[in-house]
Amino acid sequence: MRPHTSVFQDETRLDINYLPSRLLHRETQLNFLNQFFRFATESPGKMSQRVLIVGKIGTGKTVLSQHFGLNITTEAQKRGINLHYVHVNCRECKGSLFMILQQTILKFIPHFPKRGYSEAEMLQALMQILDERNAYLILAMDELETLIRNGGPDPLYKLTRIHETRLKAPQRLSLICILREPECLEMLDPSTKSTLQRNIIHLEEYSKIQLRDIINARVTLTFRQGTVSAQTIDLISELAASEGGNARYAIELLWRAGKYADASELLEVSPECARKAAVSIYPVIQKDTIASLGLHEKLFLLGVARRFKQTDAAYITMGDAEDAYAVVCEEHGERKRGHTQLWEYVKTLSASGIIKTEISSLGQRGKTTLISLPMVPASDLEQELSKMLHMKKE
Ligand code: ADP
Ligand code: MG
Numbered sequence: 001m002r003p004h005t006s007v008f009q010d011e012t013r014l015d016i017n018y019l020p021s022r023l024l025h026r027e028t029q030l031n032f033l034n035q036f037f038r039f040a041t042e043s044p045g046k047m048s049q050r051v052l053i054v055g056k057i058g059t060g061k062t063v064l065s066q067h068f069g070l071n072i073t074t075e076a077q078k079r080g081i082n083l084h085y086v087h088v089n090c091r092e093c094k095g096s097l098f099m100i101l102q103q104t105i106l107k108f109i110p111h112f113p114k115r116g117y118s119e120a121e122m123l124q125a126l127m128q129i130l131d132e133r134n135a136y137l138i139l140a141m142d143e144l145e146t147l148i149r150n151g152g153p154d155p156l157y158k159l160t161r162i163h164e165t166r167l168k169a170p171q172r173l174s175l176i177c178i179l180r181e182p183e184c185l186e187m188l189d190p191s192t193k194s195t196l197q198r199n200i201i202h203l204e205e206y207s208k209i210q211l212r213d214i215i216n217a218r219v220t221l222t223f224r225q226g227t228v229s230a231q232t233i234d235l236i237s238e239l240a241a242s243e244g245g246n247a248r249y250a251i252e253l254l255w256r257a258g259k260y261a262d263a264s265e266l267l268e269v270s271p272e273c274a275r276k277a278a279v280s281i282y283p284v285i286q287k288d289t290i291a292s293l294g295l296h297e298k299l300f301l302l303g304v305a306r307r308f309k310q311t312d313a314a315y316i317t318m319g320d321a322e323d324a325y326a327v328v329c330e331e332h333g334e335r336k337r338g339h340t341q342l343w344e345y346v347k348t349l350s351a352s353g354i355i356k357t358e359i360s361s362l363g364q365r366g367k368t369t370l371i372s373l374p375m376v377p378a379s380d381l382e383q384e385l386s387k388m389l390h391m392k393k394e
Contacts, residue, residue, distance in 0.1 A: 004265040007227040007258050014222050014255040016248065022217060023067045025210045026060055029053075032201050033068040037138070037174070040083055041076050044136050045170030048163055052196050053178045055203030058246030061178050062087075064203065065140045068176075072138070082135040084108075091143040095150025097158070101126055104139060123158060130172040140176040145184045153188045160195050205245025211237040214247050215254055223258065228269045232257065235271045235314040238356075239278055239374055253277045271314040275377045289352050290384060296337050297345045302385040303328045304355060304371060308378035315358070315370040318346070332389065346371070354381075 012018065023030065036051050053061050069085030076083035086104050093099035101122040105112045108129050117125065130137055139159075141147065147155055156177075163171045177196060179185070185193050206214065215236055219228045236257065240250035256277035261269040293301065303324030307316050322342060329336040337345075346369070349355045356372045373381070 004262070005224070007223055007261045007266070007269055009224045010222055011255070011258070014218065014251055014258075016251070019063065019066055019070075020218065020221070023060070023063060024213050024217060025206065026064050026067075026203070029064055029201050029203060030068060030071075032199075033064070033176075034072070036199050037068075037072060040072060040136060040138065040174065041079055041081060044076075044081050044083065045172065048171035049138075049174040049199070050160055050196055051174075051176050051199045051201065053176060053201045053203065054182050055180070056205060056244055056246070057180060058240075058244070058248030058250075059203035059205060060247055061180075061203055062142055064201075065142070065176050065178055069138065069140065076136075082133060083138070084135060085138045085140065087140040087142060089142045090145075090147040093147075095146035095148075097147065097151055097155035098122060100141065100147070100155075104137075105129065108133070108135075120158075123162065127162065127166070127172065131169070136170075136172050136174075138174045138176060140178060142178040144177045144179045145181050148184050148187050153192060156188060156196070157192050160192055206241070206247055207245065208237045208241035211240050211245065211247060211250050215240075215250050218251060218254065222254075223269070227261070227267065228254075228258075229271075229312065231312065231314040232269050232271050232274050235274050235372065235374070238314075238372070239274070242374070249281070252281065256280055268312075270312045272308070272312070272377055272379070275373060275375070278375055279377060279380070289354065290381075291388060293348070295389075296334070296341070297348060298385055298389060299328045299332060299334060300325045300342060300345045301349060301354065302382060302389065304373065305378045305382040305385060308373050309382060315360075315372045318369040318371065321346075321371055 013020075033051065036049055039047050039049070053065060055061050066087055069087060073083055073085050084107070086107050088100050088103050090100060093103060098119045101119070102112075102114065105122065105126055112125075126137075129135070159173070159175060162173055163169075185196065188196070212233060215233050219233060236250055236253050239253060240246050243249045253274060254277075257269050257273040260266075260273040260276045264273075266273070290298070290301070300321070303326075304316065304321050306328070307320055307324040322339070325342070326336050346355070346357060350357045354373075354376065356374050358370045358372070359367055360370045
C-alpha cells in the first residue's frame, strides 16, 4: 500500500502569524489608512498621526495594519524616505510601555542595553535614534487594551504628546492603536481620548461570503489541489460567520479539519472533518439538550445524522431527512409522524442549535429547506442518540 499523502502542501501558511500577500475585502479600510498617512511619504516630519483601528476578534485588524505597514514602507523606500513601521503586541509586552519602547528600539539597535534606563529615558532614546538617522516611525500597538489596563492613561498621554515638547523639531513618531474593546478608551483622559478618536477605522464582522473568499484564497496557498471541496469551504465559512464573522476561527477550523483528514488518511478534507474540528475547538455535543428531546425528535435527528454520515455534502434536503427518518422509524418499530409534525421537530432542533436550516431556491423543484449539522460530527451524534434510544428500550 502506498503511504498516505498529506492534504497539506504548506501548513506553515495557516499559522496565525503568517502574513498573506493579498488582503481581501478590506480595500476601503486600507484606503483610509493610506489617506491618513499620506503626509508620511509626501511631506514627512511636517505632522504626525494617530489612528485607531477597532474591531472584534478575527476581523483582520492585525493583518490590515501589517499590510499597510509593508505598503507604506515600500513606497517610502522608493522615494528615499527613511520610514519604518514597527508592530508591537502590548499583551506580549505585558502592558508595559517600557517593554514596548524596548522592543521598538531593539528593531533599530539590536544590542541596545536592556537595563539601566527609565521609561522616560527610553522614550527619549527612541526619539534620539530617529533624529540621528533622520528616520520616521509608525508604531502600531496591537491589543492596546492591555497597555491601558496596566498603565492607565499615562503611557498614551506621553506617546501622543511627545512632539509638544520638541517644538520645531520634525515630527517623527506616529501611532496606530489597535483595539478590540473601544470601551477601554473611557479610562483615558479626555484629551488623549479625543485625539485618538479623531481617526477611527471600524472593522465590521466578515460576512459568510467574504469569509468564503478568504478561506478559498488560503486553501490555494496551503492545501494540495483538489483536496478541499467547495462544500467544506462553505461549511467553514458558515461556522465562522456565526462565530462573529471571525476569520481567525475560520483559519483555525481549516487547519484542524486538514489535520483530521490526515489523521484518518482521507484524500479529501470533508465537511465531517470540519465538524470534528469545530467540536474540538468548542466541545458542544450537548448531551443534556439531546437527552431532553422527545422520542420522535430523537429518531428524526438520528436519521439526519445517518444521512450526513453517508454523504460528503454540507447540506441535506428536508426530503432526504424525512426519508432517513422513515427508515429509522421502521427499525425501531415506531409509526412515523406526519409532515406537519416533522416541521415542528425541525423548528425545535434548529432552535436548540443542533441543526441549522436554510431555504434554498436552487434547482428545478423550487424552494426547498436545507438542513446542516454545523456543530456536531454526524458520527458522534449517531453514537450518542443510538445509546440513548437503546437504553430506553431496555
Ligand atoms: P484580528 O487581529 O482582528 O483578531 P487577524 O488580523 O489576526 O484578526 O486575522 C485573523 C486571521 O485571518 C489571520 O490569519 C489573517 O491572516 C486572516 N485574515 C483576516 N482578514 C483577512 C483578509 N481580509 N484577507 C486575508 N486574510 C485575512
Ligand atoms: Mg490581532
